[in-house]
Every structure is written in structure tokens, then in C-alpha cells.
Amino acid sequence: MKEYVVKGMTCAACVRAVEKAASKVEGVSSPVVNLSTEKLTFELSGDFDEEKLFNLVKKAGYELEEVSKERIVTLEIDGMTCAACVSAVKKAVAKLEGVSEVSVNLATERATVKYDPDKLRISSIKEAIEKAGYRASAFTNSDSEQSRLKKEAAIKSYKQKFLVSIVFAIPLLIIAMGHMTGLKLPSFIDPHMNPLNFALVQLFLTLPIIIAGRDFYLKGIPNLFRGHPNMDTLVGLGTGAAFIYGVFATVQIASGYHNYAGDLYFESAGVIIALISLGKYFENLSRGKTSEAIRKLMNLAPKKALVKREERFVEIPLEEVEAGDVLLVKAGMSIPVDGTVIDGTASVDQSMLTGESIPVDVGEGSKVTGGTVNINGAIEIRASRVGSDTVLSKIIKMVEEAQASKAPIARLADTVSGYFVPFVLVVALVTFVSWIALGYGFTFSMSMTIAVLVIACPCALGLATPTAIMVATGRGAGMGILFKNGEALETTHKVDAVIFDKTGTITRGKPQLVDFKVLNGFTEKEAARLVASIASRSSHPLDRAILDGYEGDLLQVSDFQAVAGGGISATINGGKVKLGNPGFIGTTGKEVDELVRSLSELGKTPVVASYDEKAMAVLGIADVIKDSSVRAIEKLKRSGVETYMMTGDNERTARAIAAQVGVDRVIAEVMPQHKAEKVGQLKEKGFTVAMVGDGINDSPALAAADVGIAIGSGTDIAIEAADVVLMKDDLNDVVNSINLSKATIRNIKQNLFWAFFYNTIGIPVAAGLFYTALGLRLNPMIAGAAMAFSSVSVVMNALRLKRIKI
Known part of the structure; x- marks a missing residue:
């Protein structure tokens, strides 16, 4: 069987035209076109000329496209920390045969991959991601709650790491730097009296911090050897170098070289890890707020529903409700699924779905949507759409897909991030070698190198676009x-x-009676009753509009006739009543002609009514704006x-x-x-x-x-x-x-500017470019604080979209 997408169809006539064109092609057997899915399917009965099929369908006024065999899978990625991670995952997947498109989102920690299932399996995609140093698992909408819990656990973990780090970092900083500010230390750890104790206490205070920040070394350093260095690599190298140098200096002090007590760098390693852990905690906490819109939508649907079983209503889990079931929704309850009211009346609050604050009154025959709230009254509904087919589920899926997608503006950050970390490593190496060559010594050169490694974090770059998109799509969904x-x-x-x-x-898409002008001595009440009575026998939209605009009792109608394209006629109260266009009514006089013309000029449809060949009224019907x-x-x-x-x-x-x-x-x-x-x-x-x-x-x-x-x-x-x-x-x-789009793009540009500006200024200062001329030098601890602040500031700026006036 062959299948093609048909473009340009609008009605049943289009279906017949495409089927007719396809049937003329040799080898095509029993072509069938489905208007709702916009697809042409047929069996092959011999040699088939695809080019001829495309040409014949095009001549008929339509276009064909081959149905893509490609599938799309969303994977949840663990271990990504910055834009370099995004680039590494993307490169690892993109080079696989069968992958046509891959998008990786740092904010949602997901990768969306479009691939050919004939050439590739999901297991191979996961394997490629794991080889790049990350963990991947398939993600579905049902995993959203699990994903939320995982993110909450990550936030808790970063909080614990920070608390452990700061508890040891504060005394470490006091001991290492206090004597420089005039703070007197106890004699047993005074660097002048007991330099070895001074070093050992700092070493033992730093060890718990290093253990708390072990991911920087267990993940970051291996990624360097995999060829995918990232933020963890930079922090791991910087703090690791500071710690190793501190251990070396401690050994030297123990060997009698007490001059090493002046520059141990334990405090740099410890405080940097503490500050970065604080930054990661705030960053993840802020990023958690970006997906509040999804959580609010998911919480709209109740977990259980009252379903009719053998003449009584029993409570069952929502996932067990099937199309056709009858459900009871009491006052104050959320409507569980999409359906139609079959009994009762109620006022329904639809504000969480549509943003419309005024409740809607519903009764028998009214459509209701899952997730809306029954304010008062009790109604029975027959379920029409359940599970993933409900409007609410489709909205959630749409918002999730939007938040996981990338805007074209993000390509710049993706391109830069792929080269950024290797560039920083080269700059750090050049910085170290240059200062050594200039005769500033190992300690000074190490300090400059650590500052470069720590300040050049690409986190802000990776978060600039996806966080803004997440917040904006969530804000849009709320509106x-x-x-x-x-x-x-x-x-x-x-x-x-x-x-x-x-x-x-x-316009509203529904005709309404907007003008009613009586003529020749008829009263408005009399004419309206006659017109409504004859209109009640017709199903024409214009006649239904006339009837909808009438309130009162109707007269007996006989000898009813309808003339296609003209109007209707009947006998009422012994007289002949006609209702239709001017041509159907016949000669009506100058006044009627002028009324008809003026109504037409205003875009209204004129309808004339007569009684016993005498013009009775001219009606204006319009699709109201x-x-x-x-x-x-x-x-x-x-x-x-x-x-x-x-x-x-x-x-x-x-x-x-x-x-x-x-x-x-x-x-x-x-x-x-x-x-x-x-x-x-x-x-x-x-x-x-x-x-x-x-x-x-x-x-x-x-x-x-x-x-x-x-x-x-x-x-x-x-x-x-x-x-x-x-x-x-x-x-x-x-x-x-x-306006929301403009505000979002403006926000993204602000984020990207500060991310680029921060690194453009920060790296040269950290490398000591201005040291010889201005004496400007960046302490590694300050570099760590600045790096943490950059990521948090980008996320906080994106969160402003939640409150911005549209």
C-alpha cells in the first residue's frame, strides 16, 4: 500500500478530484482520499509511475507529498550543566546514520530526535549519548510527574551540597585570609608559628567540600578526555589544580619549606565550589519556576471521576474512564473529560483554560471541556474524548513541545558553545605559560589560570534562550x-x-436579525408574528436567524413551500405570506428597493416579506461583527x-x-x-x-x-x-x-548580550590582560561568585516575562 499527503483540499469535491486523477495512473488500484487526515492511499497492481501521479494531481489543483517514515522521540538527559553539554549531546546524536534532526534543550533537560526507524533504534541513540558522558531515558507525557520529582530532588541535592560546602568554607576562609586582615589566629594554627598545622587544618576543611563537589571531577574531567569539555571540566580543572597545588605546598611545608604557607589556595578551591553550588541551587530553583504553567494545567484534571455503573455512580481513577461513559459532576468539582451534558444545568468556570473570567451556563446538549470547574448545579455528561484526546491533554502536549523546541535565534549560542570551552582551555594554558615566561612565578601564574577556568562558564549562554521560551510559552498558555x-x-x-x-x-459566523422595517400600515408586532411563523417551518440559516430573534407565540401555517434560491411561502390566517429575496417576492415598489439597496451597501442580506402580494416588511440579516x-x-x-x-x-x-x-x-x-x-x-x-x-x-x-x-x-x-x-x-x-513574541525576543537578546558581554570582559580580566598596566587582577573566588551570578541573573531575567505587561 502507498500513502501520500494531499495539500489544498477543502471539501468533498476536492476528494473526488484527487481520486479521479489518481485512478488515471497505471498501477494505481482503488485510490481512497480521506479529507480529515488529508491522505491518499491505494494498492499497487503493477508498474507504478509516481511522477505521473504527482503531475496529474497537480493539474487537478492539488499537491502530493510522500508520507515521512521518520519518527520523533523525546529523551530526558541527565548530567547536562551548560551550553557545552548541549553541544556535546547534539553532536553525538547528529552524527548517527538515520538522524535527520536533533534539538537539545538545557532548560528542560531533554533532547528531541527525528530519525528513520529503518536505519536506527532508540537504544543506539541512548548509547551515543551515554558515550558522550550523559544518561538518557525515553520521556512521555505520563513521565511529567516523575520528571518533576527528579528536578525537585536535584534542587534538594544542590542545596545540601551548598550547605555542606559553606559550613566548611567559612572557617576555611577565616583561617586562610583572616591573618591578612589583622585577625589573630590561635597560636597552634598561626602560619608564622605553626605553618604545618595552618596547612593541615585547611586541607582537612577542604576535603569535605571537594567530596560535596565531586561531580565536577567525576563528570567534568572524563568529559575532557572524551573530547567534550564542559562547565564541570572548567570548574574541575580550576579547583582541582588549586587543591593539588595546596597538597603539594603542604608536603613542601612538612619538608621544611615554610615559605609555601603564604599561598596554599585551599580557600580558593573550597570557596569556589561553595559559591558555584549556591549558584546551581538558585539556578535550578529558578528554572523550576519556568514550568509552573505545565504543572498548573496538569493539576486542572481531577485524579478520579464519578462514573455511572448499573444505575449508580461509583468513583474510579480518571485513566479508566472510556468514551461513552456517563459521568456525574457535582458543584465545586472539576469536569474530568470532554463531553456533552445529557442532564442538569450548571455554570462552568473556563478561566484556567481560556482565560475568560465570566462563567458559562451549560445545559442539555452543551459541550464541556475537561479541566473546567462546575461552580454550581449538578450535571451528567457523556464522555466524548478521554485520556490524551482531551482538549486539556492536547494543550499540555502543545505547551511541552513548545517549551522543548528551540527558536532559530538559539543557533548562535549553539554554534558558539561548541567551540567555547576548548577555547577557554587554550586561553588558560596560554595564560599560565605567559605569566611563567614573564617571570611572575608558579603561584601567581596558577592563580591567573584558575580565575580564567572558573569565570568562563558557558551556563548563561546555554540558558539564555530556552528559559525565556519556557517562561513565555507558559505565560501564553495562562493567557x-x-x-x-x-x-x-x-x-x-x-x-x-x-x-x-x-x-x-x-464575525461571529452565525447570521442574526439586525434590522426590521415594517411597511404599508402593518404593525411591527403583527409583521414579526407572521414572519416568525413562516420561518419556523424552514431550516435555512437566514430563516433560523429570523426565528431566533423572535419572542412570542406562533400562528398556524399551511400550504408551506420552499423555492431553492428564492424563499418560502405559506398560508397564514387565510392570507398568502411570502418571505425571501426581492426577486422572489416580485414587484415591491420604490421604498422597498431603496431599503434593499441601503442594507446591501452596509453588508447586510436583505429579506423581504409580503402578505397577499403587499410588501409587509424588509429585514436585514447580517453575520454580526x-x-x-x-x-x-x-x-x-x-x-x-x-x-x-x-x-x-x-x-x-x-x-x-x-x-x-x-x-x-x-x-x-x-x-x-x-x-x-x-x-x-x-x-x-x-x-x-x-x-x-x-x-x-x-x-x-x-x-x-x-x-x-x-x-x-x-x-x-x-x-x-x-x-x-x-x-x-x-x-x-x-x-x-x-506583543508577547516581541517581549520574548527582547528578553532573549538581553540574555545573550549579557552572556557574551560577561565572558568578553571577564576572561581578559581573569587572564591578567590589564594587570601590568592597571594592576587589575581577579581573585579566583570572586571569579567563582561572578560565574554563579551570571547563570542566576539570566534565569531571573527570563522569569520577568511572567509579570511583564502585554
Whole structure:
């Protein structure tokens, strides 16, 4: 069996056209096209000409793509500490045969790999990662809680390491440096009276700190020999060199060379490890806050549900609920799954999912979403979507995927980090050799080298982009704006042209009666009753709109007839009532003609009613504009974004609607299959285009745009094709999504600037570049504190996005 993706289909006619084209190709047997999955499948019955198939389908107005066999796996990576680790994992996986794409995220500690299962197994990917010095395990959504617990354990571990380190580092620092500040030490550890005791006490105080920071040596040093040095390598080499030199100096003191007591460097090793442990604790604590949005979403769904079993409701675990089950939701309870109300009424709070603060009243036949809260009343619902198929589960998956993805702007940091640590090692070596050559001695040269190794941490570089993306996507989810990936989040800030679909996007998508003008002596009450009575017998959308706008009792209707494209007629109260377009009604007079024309010019659909061939009323029916449309378009125009409205309506109606909402330009009379072409034409002019839509017919245009924005109340196909999903039916969120993207990119650029600036300034100072001219020298302990602060500052800056005004 062969399978292809079909692009450009919008309706059943498209399905027939593709099937017809495919059936003309020799070797193709029983072609079947599925509109919902947008796929063509068929059996092979002989030699098959694929090129001919592609050409025939293209001639029919559609495009084919081969279905990719590639799979995507998400792996949780243990042991990554900086951007160099990210680069090492990425390189180890990317060189495997069968891997087409790999993305590694330091903030989420996950790798996403796209690979060909015919050429590669997941076990081989894990093995490559482990050879690079890290641990990998497959990750699924069900592992989120376990992952959270693992991160909490990591935070606790760093806290314990810091506490152990600081308990010993404080007395170590006092003993090592106190006598230099005038602090008198007890005689038995005074460096002038008992230099050996002075050294031994520092050695024994440093040992527990070294043990607490053993990961720097057990992980960092081996990574150097694997060819993937990272932050742990730099810290391990720097503090390890200081410690080993201290041990050497202690041996020398024991041998009678008391002059070594002046520079032991135990305090440098101990205090640096303590400060870095503190930095890692705060960094992990802050990074834990970046995924709060996911945890809040996951906590929306209850763990158990009341399900009907043999005429009574029993409590069962949520994962055991199946589609078709009847559930009871009492006041105050969260709705467990997506479903339809079959009994009872209630007010439902949807704010956590949509951001809409006003509760929604639901009753029999109403759709409800899992994770929303029943404020009052009791309802019975029939489950329609359970498990991973619920809206809440899909939102969680979408946000997780967005947080795990990388924005294109991150490529710069990825590229730099691959060369950064080796560069630092070379600088450290050159620093040591240079100062030795200049005659400054081993101790001074060692101090400069340690400072270089410790200050040049690439942590800030690796965290700059992913933390900002995590916080921003979480903030967006809380506002009801779902970015599907980092690329969408980045591209949105460049948008300078927005195309709005009309029906269901700018307008409500449901006709409403907005004008009712009576004529020829009829009263409004009398005419409305007659019109509503005849409309009640019709299922036409315009007639349903008329009936929805009427409150009152109806009259008996007989001899009802409907004329396609014209209108309806019936006998009511012994008279002939007709309702339809002016042509169907017949000669109506000048006043009716003027009313019809004025309504048409305003973009409304005119409907005329007559009684016994006498014009009774002229009705104006319109697809009412959403309250948010005018405000949103005004905000976009103020920010310099060009606005377009695209519709299949005639030019006059489209321009009337556009004038009401203030849209700059109108693209009217566009067939669904041509919407993507219009988007392409605008892109060719140099615009970064966002397409906003809600229907199946919008999906090709959503996919063709630089940023596709789907209204959450729209179809699943439209949502699937989009890059951004708006959970609220509010076009102001189009503006908010652009503003959030701008704020995020601004935040990322700030992070990257400070990460690069910090290292650009810090490394030369640590290497002593300004020492001979200005006497400027960086103590290794200060370098350690600065390194720890750099990572924390980047994460804290990213966390500002949680509170920034959009």
C-alpha cells in the first residue's frame, strides 16, 4: 500500500478530484482520499509511475507529498550543566546514520530526535549519548510527574551540597585570609608559628567540600578526555589544580619549606565550589519556576471521576474512564473529560483554560471541556474524548513541545558553545605559560589560570534562550495563547501583515436579525408574528436567524413551500405570506428597493416579506461583527501592521464589513482553494504574514502563512495547521501574541548580550590582560561568585516575562 499527503483540499469535491486523477495512473488500484487526515492511499497492481501521479494531481489543483517514515522521540538527559553539554549531546546524536534532526534543550533537560526507524533504534541513540558522558531515558507525557520529582530532588541535592560546602568554607576562609586582615589566629594554627598545622587544618576543611563537589571531577574531567569539555571540566580543572597545588605546598611545608604557607589556595578551591553550588541551587530553583504553567494545567484534571455503573455512580481513577461513559459532576468539582451534558444545568468556570473570567451556563446538549470547574448545579455528561484526546491533554502536549523546541535565534549560542570551552582551555594554558615566561612565578601564574577556568562558564549562554521560551510559552498558555514551537514564538514578532478570515473570525459566523422595517400600515408586532411563523417551518440559516430573534407565540401555517434560491411561502390566517429575496417576492415598489439597496451597501442580506402580494416588511440579516474585532484591528494598525480581510463574499458586502471594522485592504470573492495563493502573493511582496482563521477552508492558508493563527473555537484541522492557537474567541489575542513574541525576543537578546558581554570582559580580566598596566587582577573566588551570578541573573531575567505587561 502507498500513502501520500494531499495539500489544498477543502471539501468533498476536492476528494473526488484527487481520486479521479489518481485512478488515471497505471498501477494505481482503488485510490481512497480521506479529507480529515488529508491522505491518499491505494494498492499497487503493477508498474507504478509516481511522477505521473504527482503531475496529474497537480493539474487537478492539488499537491502530493510522500508520507515521512521518520519518527520523533523525546529523551530526558541527565548530567547536562551548560551550553557545552548541549553541544556535546547534539553532536553525538547528529552524527548517527538515520538522524535527520536533533534539538537539545538545557532548560528542560531533554533532547528531541527525528530519525528513520529503518536505519536506527532508540537504544543506539541512548548509547551515543551515554558515550558522550550523559544518561538518557525515553520521556512521555505520563513521565511529567516523575520528571518533576527528579528536578525537585536535584534542587534538594544542590542545596545540601551548598550547605555542606559553606559550613566548611567559612572557617576555611577565616583561617586562610583572616591573618591578612589583622585577625589573630590561635597560636597552634598561626602560619608564622605553626605553618604545618595552618596547612593541615585547611586541607582537612577542604576535603569535605571537594567530596560535596565531586561531580565536577567525576563528570567534568572524563568529559575532557572524551573530547567534550564542559562547565564541570572548567570548574574541575580550576579547583582541582588549586587543591593539588595546596597538597603539594603542604608536603613542601612538612619538608621544611615554610615559605609555601603564604599561598596554599585551599580557600580558593573550597570557596569556589561553595559559591558555584549556591549558584546551581538558585539556578535550578529558578528554572523550576519556568514550568509552573505545565504543572498548573496538569493539576486542572481531577485524579478520579464519578462514573455511572448499573444505575449508580461509583468513583474510579480518571485513566479508566472510556468514551461513552456517563459521568456525574457535582458543584465545586472539576469536569474530568470532554463531553456533552445529557442532564442538569450548571455554570462552568473556563478561566484556567481560556482565560475568560465570566462563567458559562451549560445545559442539555452543551459541550464541556475537561479541566473546567462546575461552580454550581449538578450535571451528567457523556464522555466524548478521554485520556490524551482531551482538549486539556492536547494543550499540555502543545505547551511541552513548545517549551522543548528551540527558536532559530538559539543557533548562535549553539554554534558558539561548541567551540567555547576548548577555547577557554587554550586561553588558560596560554595564560599560565605567559605569566611563567614573564617571570611572575608558579603561584601567581596558577592563580591567573584558575580565575580564567572558573569565570568562563558557558551556563548563561546555554540558558539564555530556552528559559525565556519556557517562561513565555507558559505565560501564553495562562493567557489562552498557545505557541506550538519556539520558531513560531520567534517569527510572530516579525509579523507586519495580518490576514483575517471573515466568517467566524472577524464575525461571529452565525447570521442574526439586525434590522426590521415594517411597511404599508402593518404593525411591527403583527409583521414579526407572521414572519416568525413562516420561518419556523424552514431550516435555512437566514430563516433560523429570523426565528431566533423572535419572542412570542406562533400562528398556524399551511400550504408551506420552499423555492431553492428564492424563499418560502405559506398560508397564514387565510392570507398568502411570502418571505425571501426581492426577486422572489416580485414587484415591491420604490421604498422597498431603496431599503434593499441601503442594507446591501452596509453588508447586510436583505429579506423581504409580503402578505397577499403587499410588501409587509424588509429585514436585514447580517453575520454580526465580534466585539473584539474593531479594537484588535485598531491596535494592529497603531503598531504599524497592515490588516487584510479575506472572504468568498462579493466585493460590495466585503467592503461594507471591512469599513465597519477598519481593515486596510479587502481580498474578496476568493475560493477556499485559492486562499493559500493570496497568502503567498503577500509574502512575495516581502511581508511577514500572519493568517487568522477558524475553518477547514482556512487550513491551507494557515499552513502557507509565516505564522498561522487558529481560533480555538474553530475546527481541529484548522488548529492542526496553525502555529499559534487562541483558546479565547477574542481577536485581541492576535495583538497579545505579537506583543508577547516581541517581549520574548527582547528578553532573549538581553540574555545573550549579557552572556557574551560577561565572558568578553571577564576572561581578559581573569587572564591578567590589564594587570601590568592597571594592576587589575581577579581573585579566583570572586571569579567563582561572578560565574554563579551570571547563570542566576539570566534565569531571573527570563522569569520577568511572567509579570511583564502585554
